[in-house]
Amino acid sequence: MKKSFACLALCLCLFVGVALPARAAAAPAADAIVEITDRAGLEAIAQNPDGHYRLAAHIDMGGAAWQPIPFNGIFDGDGFALYNLTIRAADPVTAVSVDGNRLPYDTQFAALFSRCVSASIQDLTLLGADVALETDQSAYAAGLVGYGENVTLTGCNVWGRVALTVGGPMCGVAGVMGFGYGSITGCTAVADLTLVDTDDTANCEEFMGAILASGYADIEDCTVKLEAWTSVHGYVHNGGVVGMYYVHTDDTGHPGYVRNNTVDATIHFFEDVASRRAYSAPVIGEQMHWVLEIANNTTLQFESDEHTDYSTPLLPESCAAPAYTEAVTAPNCTSFGHTTHTCTGCGYSYTDSYAGPAHTPGDWLVTTPAAAGQNGQREQACTLCGVVIT
Numbered sequence: 001m002k003k004s005f006a007c008l009a010l011c012l013c014l015f016v017g018v019a020l021p022a023r024a025a026a027a028p029a030a031d032a033i034v035e036i037t038d039r040a041g042l043e044a045i046a047q048n049p050d051g052h053y054r055l056a057a058h059i060d061m062g063g064a065a066w067q068p069i070p071f072n073g074i075f076d077g078d079g080f081a082l083y084n085l086t087i088r089a090a091d092p093v094t095a096v097s098v099d100g101n102r103l104p105y106d107t108q109f110a111a112l113f114s115r116c117v118s119a120s121i122q123d124l125t126l127l128g129a130d131v132a133l134e135t136d137q138s139a140y141a142a143g144l145v146g147y148g149e150n151v152t153l154t155g156c157n158v159w160g161r162v163a164l165t166v167g168g169p170m171c172g173v174a175g176v177m178g179f180g181y182g183s184i185t186g187c188t189a190v191a192d193l194t195l196v197d198t199d200d201t202a203n204c205e206e207f208m209g210a211i212l213a214s215g216y217a218d219i220e221d222c223t224v225k226l227e228a229w230t231s232v233h234g235y236v237h238n239g240g241v242v243g244m245y246y247v248h249t250d251d252t253g254h255p256g257y258v259r260n261n262t263v264d265a266t267i268h269f270f271e272d273v274a275s276r277r278a279y280s281a282p283v284i285g286e287q288m289h290w291v292l293e294i295a296n297n298t299t300l301q302f303e304s305d306e307h308t309d310y311s312t313p314l315l316p317e318s319c320a321a322p323a324y325t326e327a328v329t330a331p332n333c334t335s336f337g338h339t340t341h342t343c344t345g346c347g348y349s350y351t352d353s354y355a356g357p358a359h360t361p362g363d364w365l366v367t368t369p370a371a372a373g374q375n376g377q378r379e380q381a382c383t384l385c386g387v388v389i390t
Contacts, residue, residue, distance in 0.1 A: 033076075042082070045069060055080040055124070058356045065089065068114035068146060077124025077156070083336065083354040085112060085160075087131040090139060095147045097140065097170055097179045097214070099205040100237075100246055100288050105170035108139040109146025109178060116145050116180075122154040127336060128354045129160030136198075138168035140178030140213060143191070148180030148217070156187045161350060163194040169204050169234075171195060172213030172243060175226070181254075183218045184211055192350065193228040196313040203273055204234035207243035209285065210265065214244045216289060219258045226265040231313040233272045239285035240265035240302060247289040257293035258284060264300040272310040280304040319345030331355045333385045360384050 035056040036042055042061075045053060046069040054076040062084035068091040091114030097107040109115060110133045112126065126143050133141045140146055143158035158175045172178050175189030189210040197204050207214035210224040214237065224240050237244040240263040247254050263282050271278045279285040282302035283294065307314060324341040331337030337355035342348070359382035370376030380390050 039063075043069075045071060049073060054078055055082075058083065060354075060356060061085040062353075066112065067091075068110050068112065070115040071113040071121075072117045072119050075119070075121045075124065077122065079123050079125075081125040081127045081336075082112070083127040083356065084352070085126055085129045085131075087111070087129075087141075088133065090133055090135065090141075091115065091146070097138070097147070097172075099170060100244060100286065102246075105138045105168070107147070107168075107170055107179070108133075108135055108137050109142075110139065110164075111142040111144055111146035111178060113145050115147045116151045117149045118151070119145075119148075120152040120154075121145070121156060122152075123156070125157040125159070127157075127159050128338065128352050129158055129162070130352065131160070131162040133163070134165040136167035138170035139164060139166050140172040140174070142174040142178040142213065143176060143189070145177040145180070148177050148182050148215070151177070151180065151182035151217075153177065153182070153184045153187055155185070157190075158188070159190045161192040161194075163196075165196045165198060166204075167197070167199045169202060171197065171204055172207035173228075173230075174208070174213040174243075175210040175224075176212065177215070177217070178213050179207075180212075180215045181217050184220075184222060185218075186221045187211060188223045190225040192316055193226065193230075194316060195230045195232070196315075197232045197234060200233040200272065200310075202234070204232060206230060206232040206234060206236055206238075207285070208238045208267075209241055209243040210263075211261075212242045214242075214246070216245055216247050216254060216256055218256055220260050222261045224261065224263045224265060226263070226267070227316075228265070228267045228269070229314040229316060230267070230269040231310075232270065233310070235273060236269055236271040236278055236280065237285040238267050238269055238280045240267075240282045240299070241297070242284045244279070244286045245284050245289055245292060247292075254289075255291050255293065256289060257295070259293060259295040259297065262298045262300060263302065266301075266303040266305065268305040268307065268314050270307040270310055270314065278306060280306070316348045316350075317343055317346055318348065319343065321345070322348070331358045333357060333359050333382060333387070359387060359389050361389055
């Protein structure tokens with residue numbers, strides 16, 4: 001992301017500085033909390049999606065693409081990160097999403113958790129998420145949750161890219177959650193979002209938001225750093241925080257709020273439709289819920305960049321033949337390392353190939369010399385922070 005990731009290294013240092021304090025002691029076994037330390041443990045959630053889980057380590061998700069799974073339990077990230085998450089397919093089990101007129105659509109969902117009902121997820125970071133879904137069906141793509149029903153998301157962070165190429169009549173992209181309702185509090189989305197509608201013979205309903213693409217979640221104290229590109233043969237609903245905010249039953253059934261959020265966003269889009277509406281706004285693209293509380297949101301920067309050439313999809317790379325240079329930032333004791341790719345033509349950049357925090361071993365030092373009949377002892381310390389490694 002040209003703008004969003006310009007200060008990524010600094011932001012990561014700040015993030016990790018918060019995320020790596022000493023951990024609380026493990027809960028008693030009677031609490032039935034399953035601790036997860038590797039990818040296999042995450043995959044096992046699919047066998048018990050109603051369980052109670054807690055991360056106990058940063059986990060490198062690199063390698064095979066992740067198959068989105070449903071989740072209805074409690075997930076405590078405990079300040080740890082899942083990094084290098086790659087998603088290339090949706091959950092084969094669909095759910096129903098609706099548009100602003102509450103017309104139903106059988107919809108695919110791609111995210112870490114595809115469908116969540118009454119789930120609670122807290123203090124989890126997705127670092128370097130790379131979601132890219134291509135489908136001819138109605139679909140939503142997001143980082144953390146695809147479809148949410150009465151979910152609670154607290155203190156979660158998504159850093160990465162989400163792209164959807166879609167031919168169905170309903171579509172959406174988001175950093176945190178695609179479609180649904182519940183509460184989203186204290187979350188951060190630093191994301192590139194791209195949506196390309198491939199069907200120019202019908203009008204699709206498109207939704208894009210860094211926190212929520214479409215729904216009626218209560219959203220508070222969230223931070224957005226967004227650059228988005230949406231190419232739509234239909235109706236555009238783009239917002240820095242929420243693409244479209246509607247209410248499930250009537251305007252008095254759920255008062256709702258979107259408040260105390262901070263937005264820095266640039267949205268590039270086109271809306272190829274005769275009855276043009278072109279919703280594009282820093283906080284909420286289209287508001288359909290008239291008793292909603294919208295208060296104390298701060299817009300640091302917002303640009304709505306509308307295009308009228310519908311022949312070519314808008315993409316992050318604006319040059320015809322992107323060519324990239326690579327710069328590797330090594331990890332240190334408290335910060336993730338990563339590789340930054342920068343296009344030499346248009347300047348677009350993104351990061352991937354994250355490496356977990358690591359100490360730098362120094363020379364071995366003898367702490368207890370060997371003596372007759374006794375082995376000596378030695379230790380090795382980190383050259384950066386001085387902590388004893390072995």
